[in-house]
Amino acid sequence: MGTFARLLLLLGVVFAVAAPASTAPGDAGPNWKALERPLHLPHLTSGARCPATALAPQITGAKYGVGGAVGPGPVYPVLGRPSLFTVFRRDGWGTWAGQKVLWFVLPDYTGPVLIRGRRLDGPQLMRFDGGAHPASEIRLAPGETVTWTGQVPGSRGRPSDVRVRVPGCYGVQIDGTSFSEVVVFPVSTGR
Numbered sequence: 001m002g003t004f005a006r007l008l009l010l011l012g013v014v015f016a017v018a019a020p021a022s023t024a025p026g027d028a029g030p031n032w033k034a035l036e037r038p039l040h041l042p043h044l045t046s047g048a049r050c051p052a053t054a055l056a057p058q059i060t061g062a063k064y065g066v067g068g069a070v071g072p073g074p075v076y077p078v079l080g081r082p083s084l085f086t087v088f089r090r091d092g093w094g095t096w097a098g099q100k101v102l103w104f105v106l107p108d109y110t111g112p113v114l115i116r117g118r119r120l121d122g123p124q125l126m127r128f129d130g131g132a133h134p135a136s137e138i139r140l141a142p143g144e145t146v147t148w149t150g151q152v153p154g155s156r157g158r159p160s161d162v163r164v165r166v167p168g169c170y171g172v173q174i175d176g177t178s179f180s181e182v183v184v185f186p187v188s189t190g191r
Contacts, residue, residue, distance in 0.1 A: 030142065035176070040173065040180065041173055042120055042182075048121055050184065052082040052083060053070050055070055056076055061150060066078050074179065077103055077183055079101060079185060084162060084170075084186070085099060086164055086188070099161065102146075103115065103158045103160060109178075114137060115137060115140070115172055115175075116175075119170050127164075134163045144158065146158065164187050164189070167187055168187060169186050
């Protein structure tokens with residue numbers, strides 16, 4: 001069992017997906033184009049120290065039902081530590097390695113979320129979720145969530161797989177209607 005799987009088991013996360021909140025008649029849903037801001041992820045030289053984003057000590061299991069969140073919020077990747085260990089799998093993932101990550105959203109942010117990423121110290125891409133051709137972004141619609149033990153009313157979460165082909169320093173840009181945050185973490189891989 002992987003580190004993140006143990007973390008989820010300890011937290012009692014139940015992956016029961018809830019449908020996104022309904023939209024009013026004539027409402028086309030979130031304006032995803034408005035969230036597609038230019039990426040402002042830093043570029044690092046090869047071999048440079050990875051400036052990993054710190055854990056968010058205010059996001060605790062006792063308070064939110066999840067712990068090990070990284071970044072400034074209001075949307076956090078739950079990594080358990082400020083780094084990510086990925087593994088290569090044989091179930092249709094091809095040359096991609098990956099690891100489960102829960103994206104936790106504080107209750108006071110109810111809007112859509114767009115998550116994109118890439119390697120900071122090289123040209124490689126970051127992708128998300130399953131299959132041989134993983135998605136280039138995650139879209140989290142208002143009201144979309146999974147449920148877990150200890151979940152605070154109004155908080156949201158979306159599990160995903162973060163996918164890379166090589167180790168390095170990676171960053172994600174998390175965009176919402178009122179914020180654009182960057183979270184940086186080193187990624188190591190094992191076979």
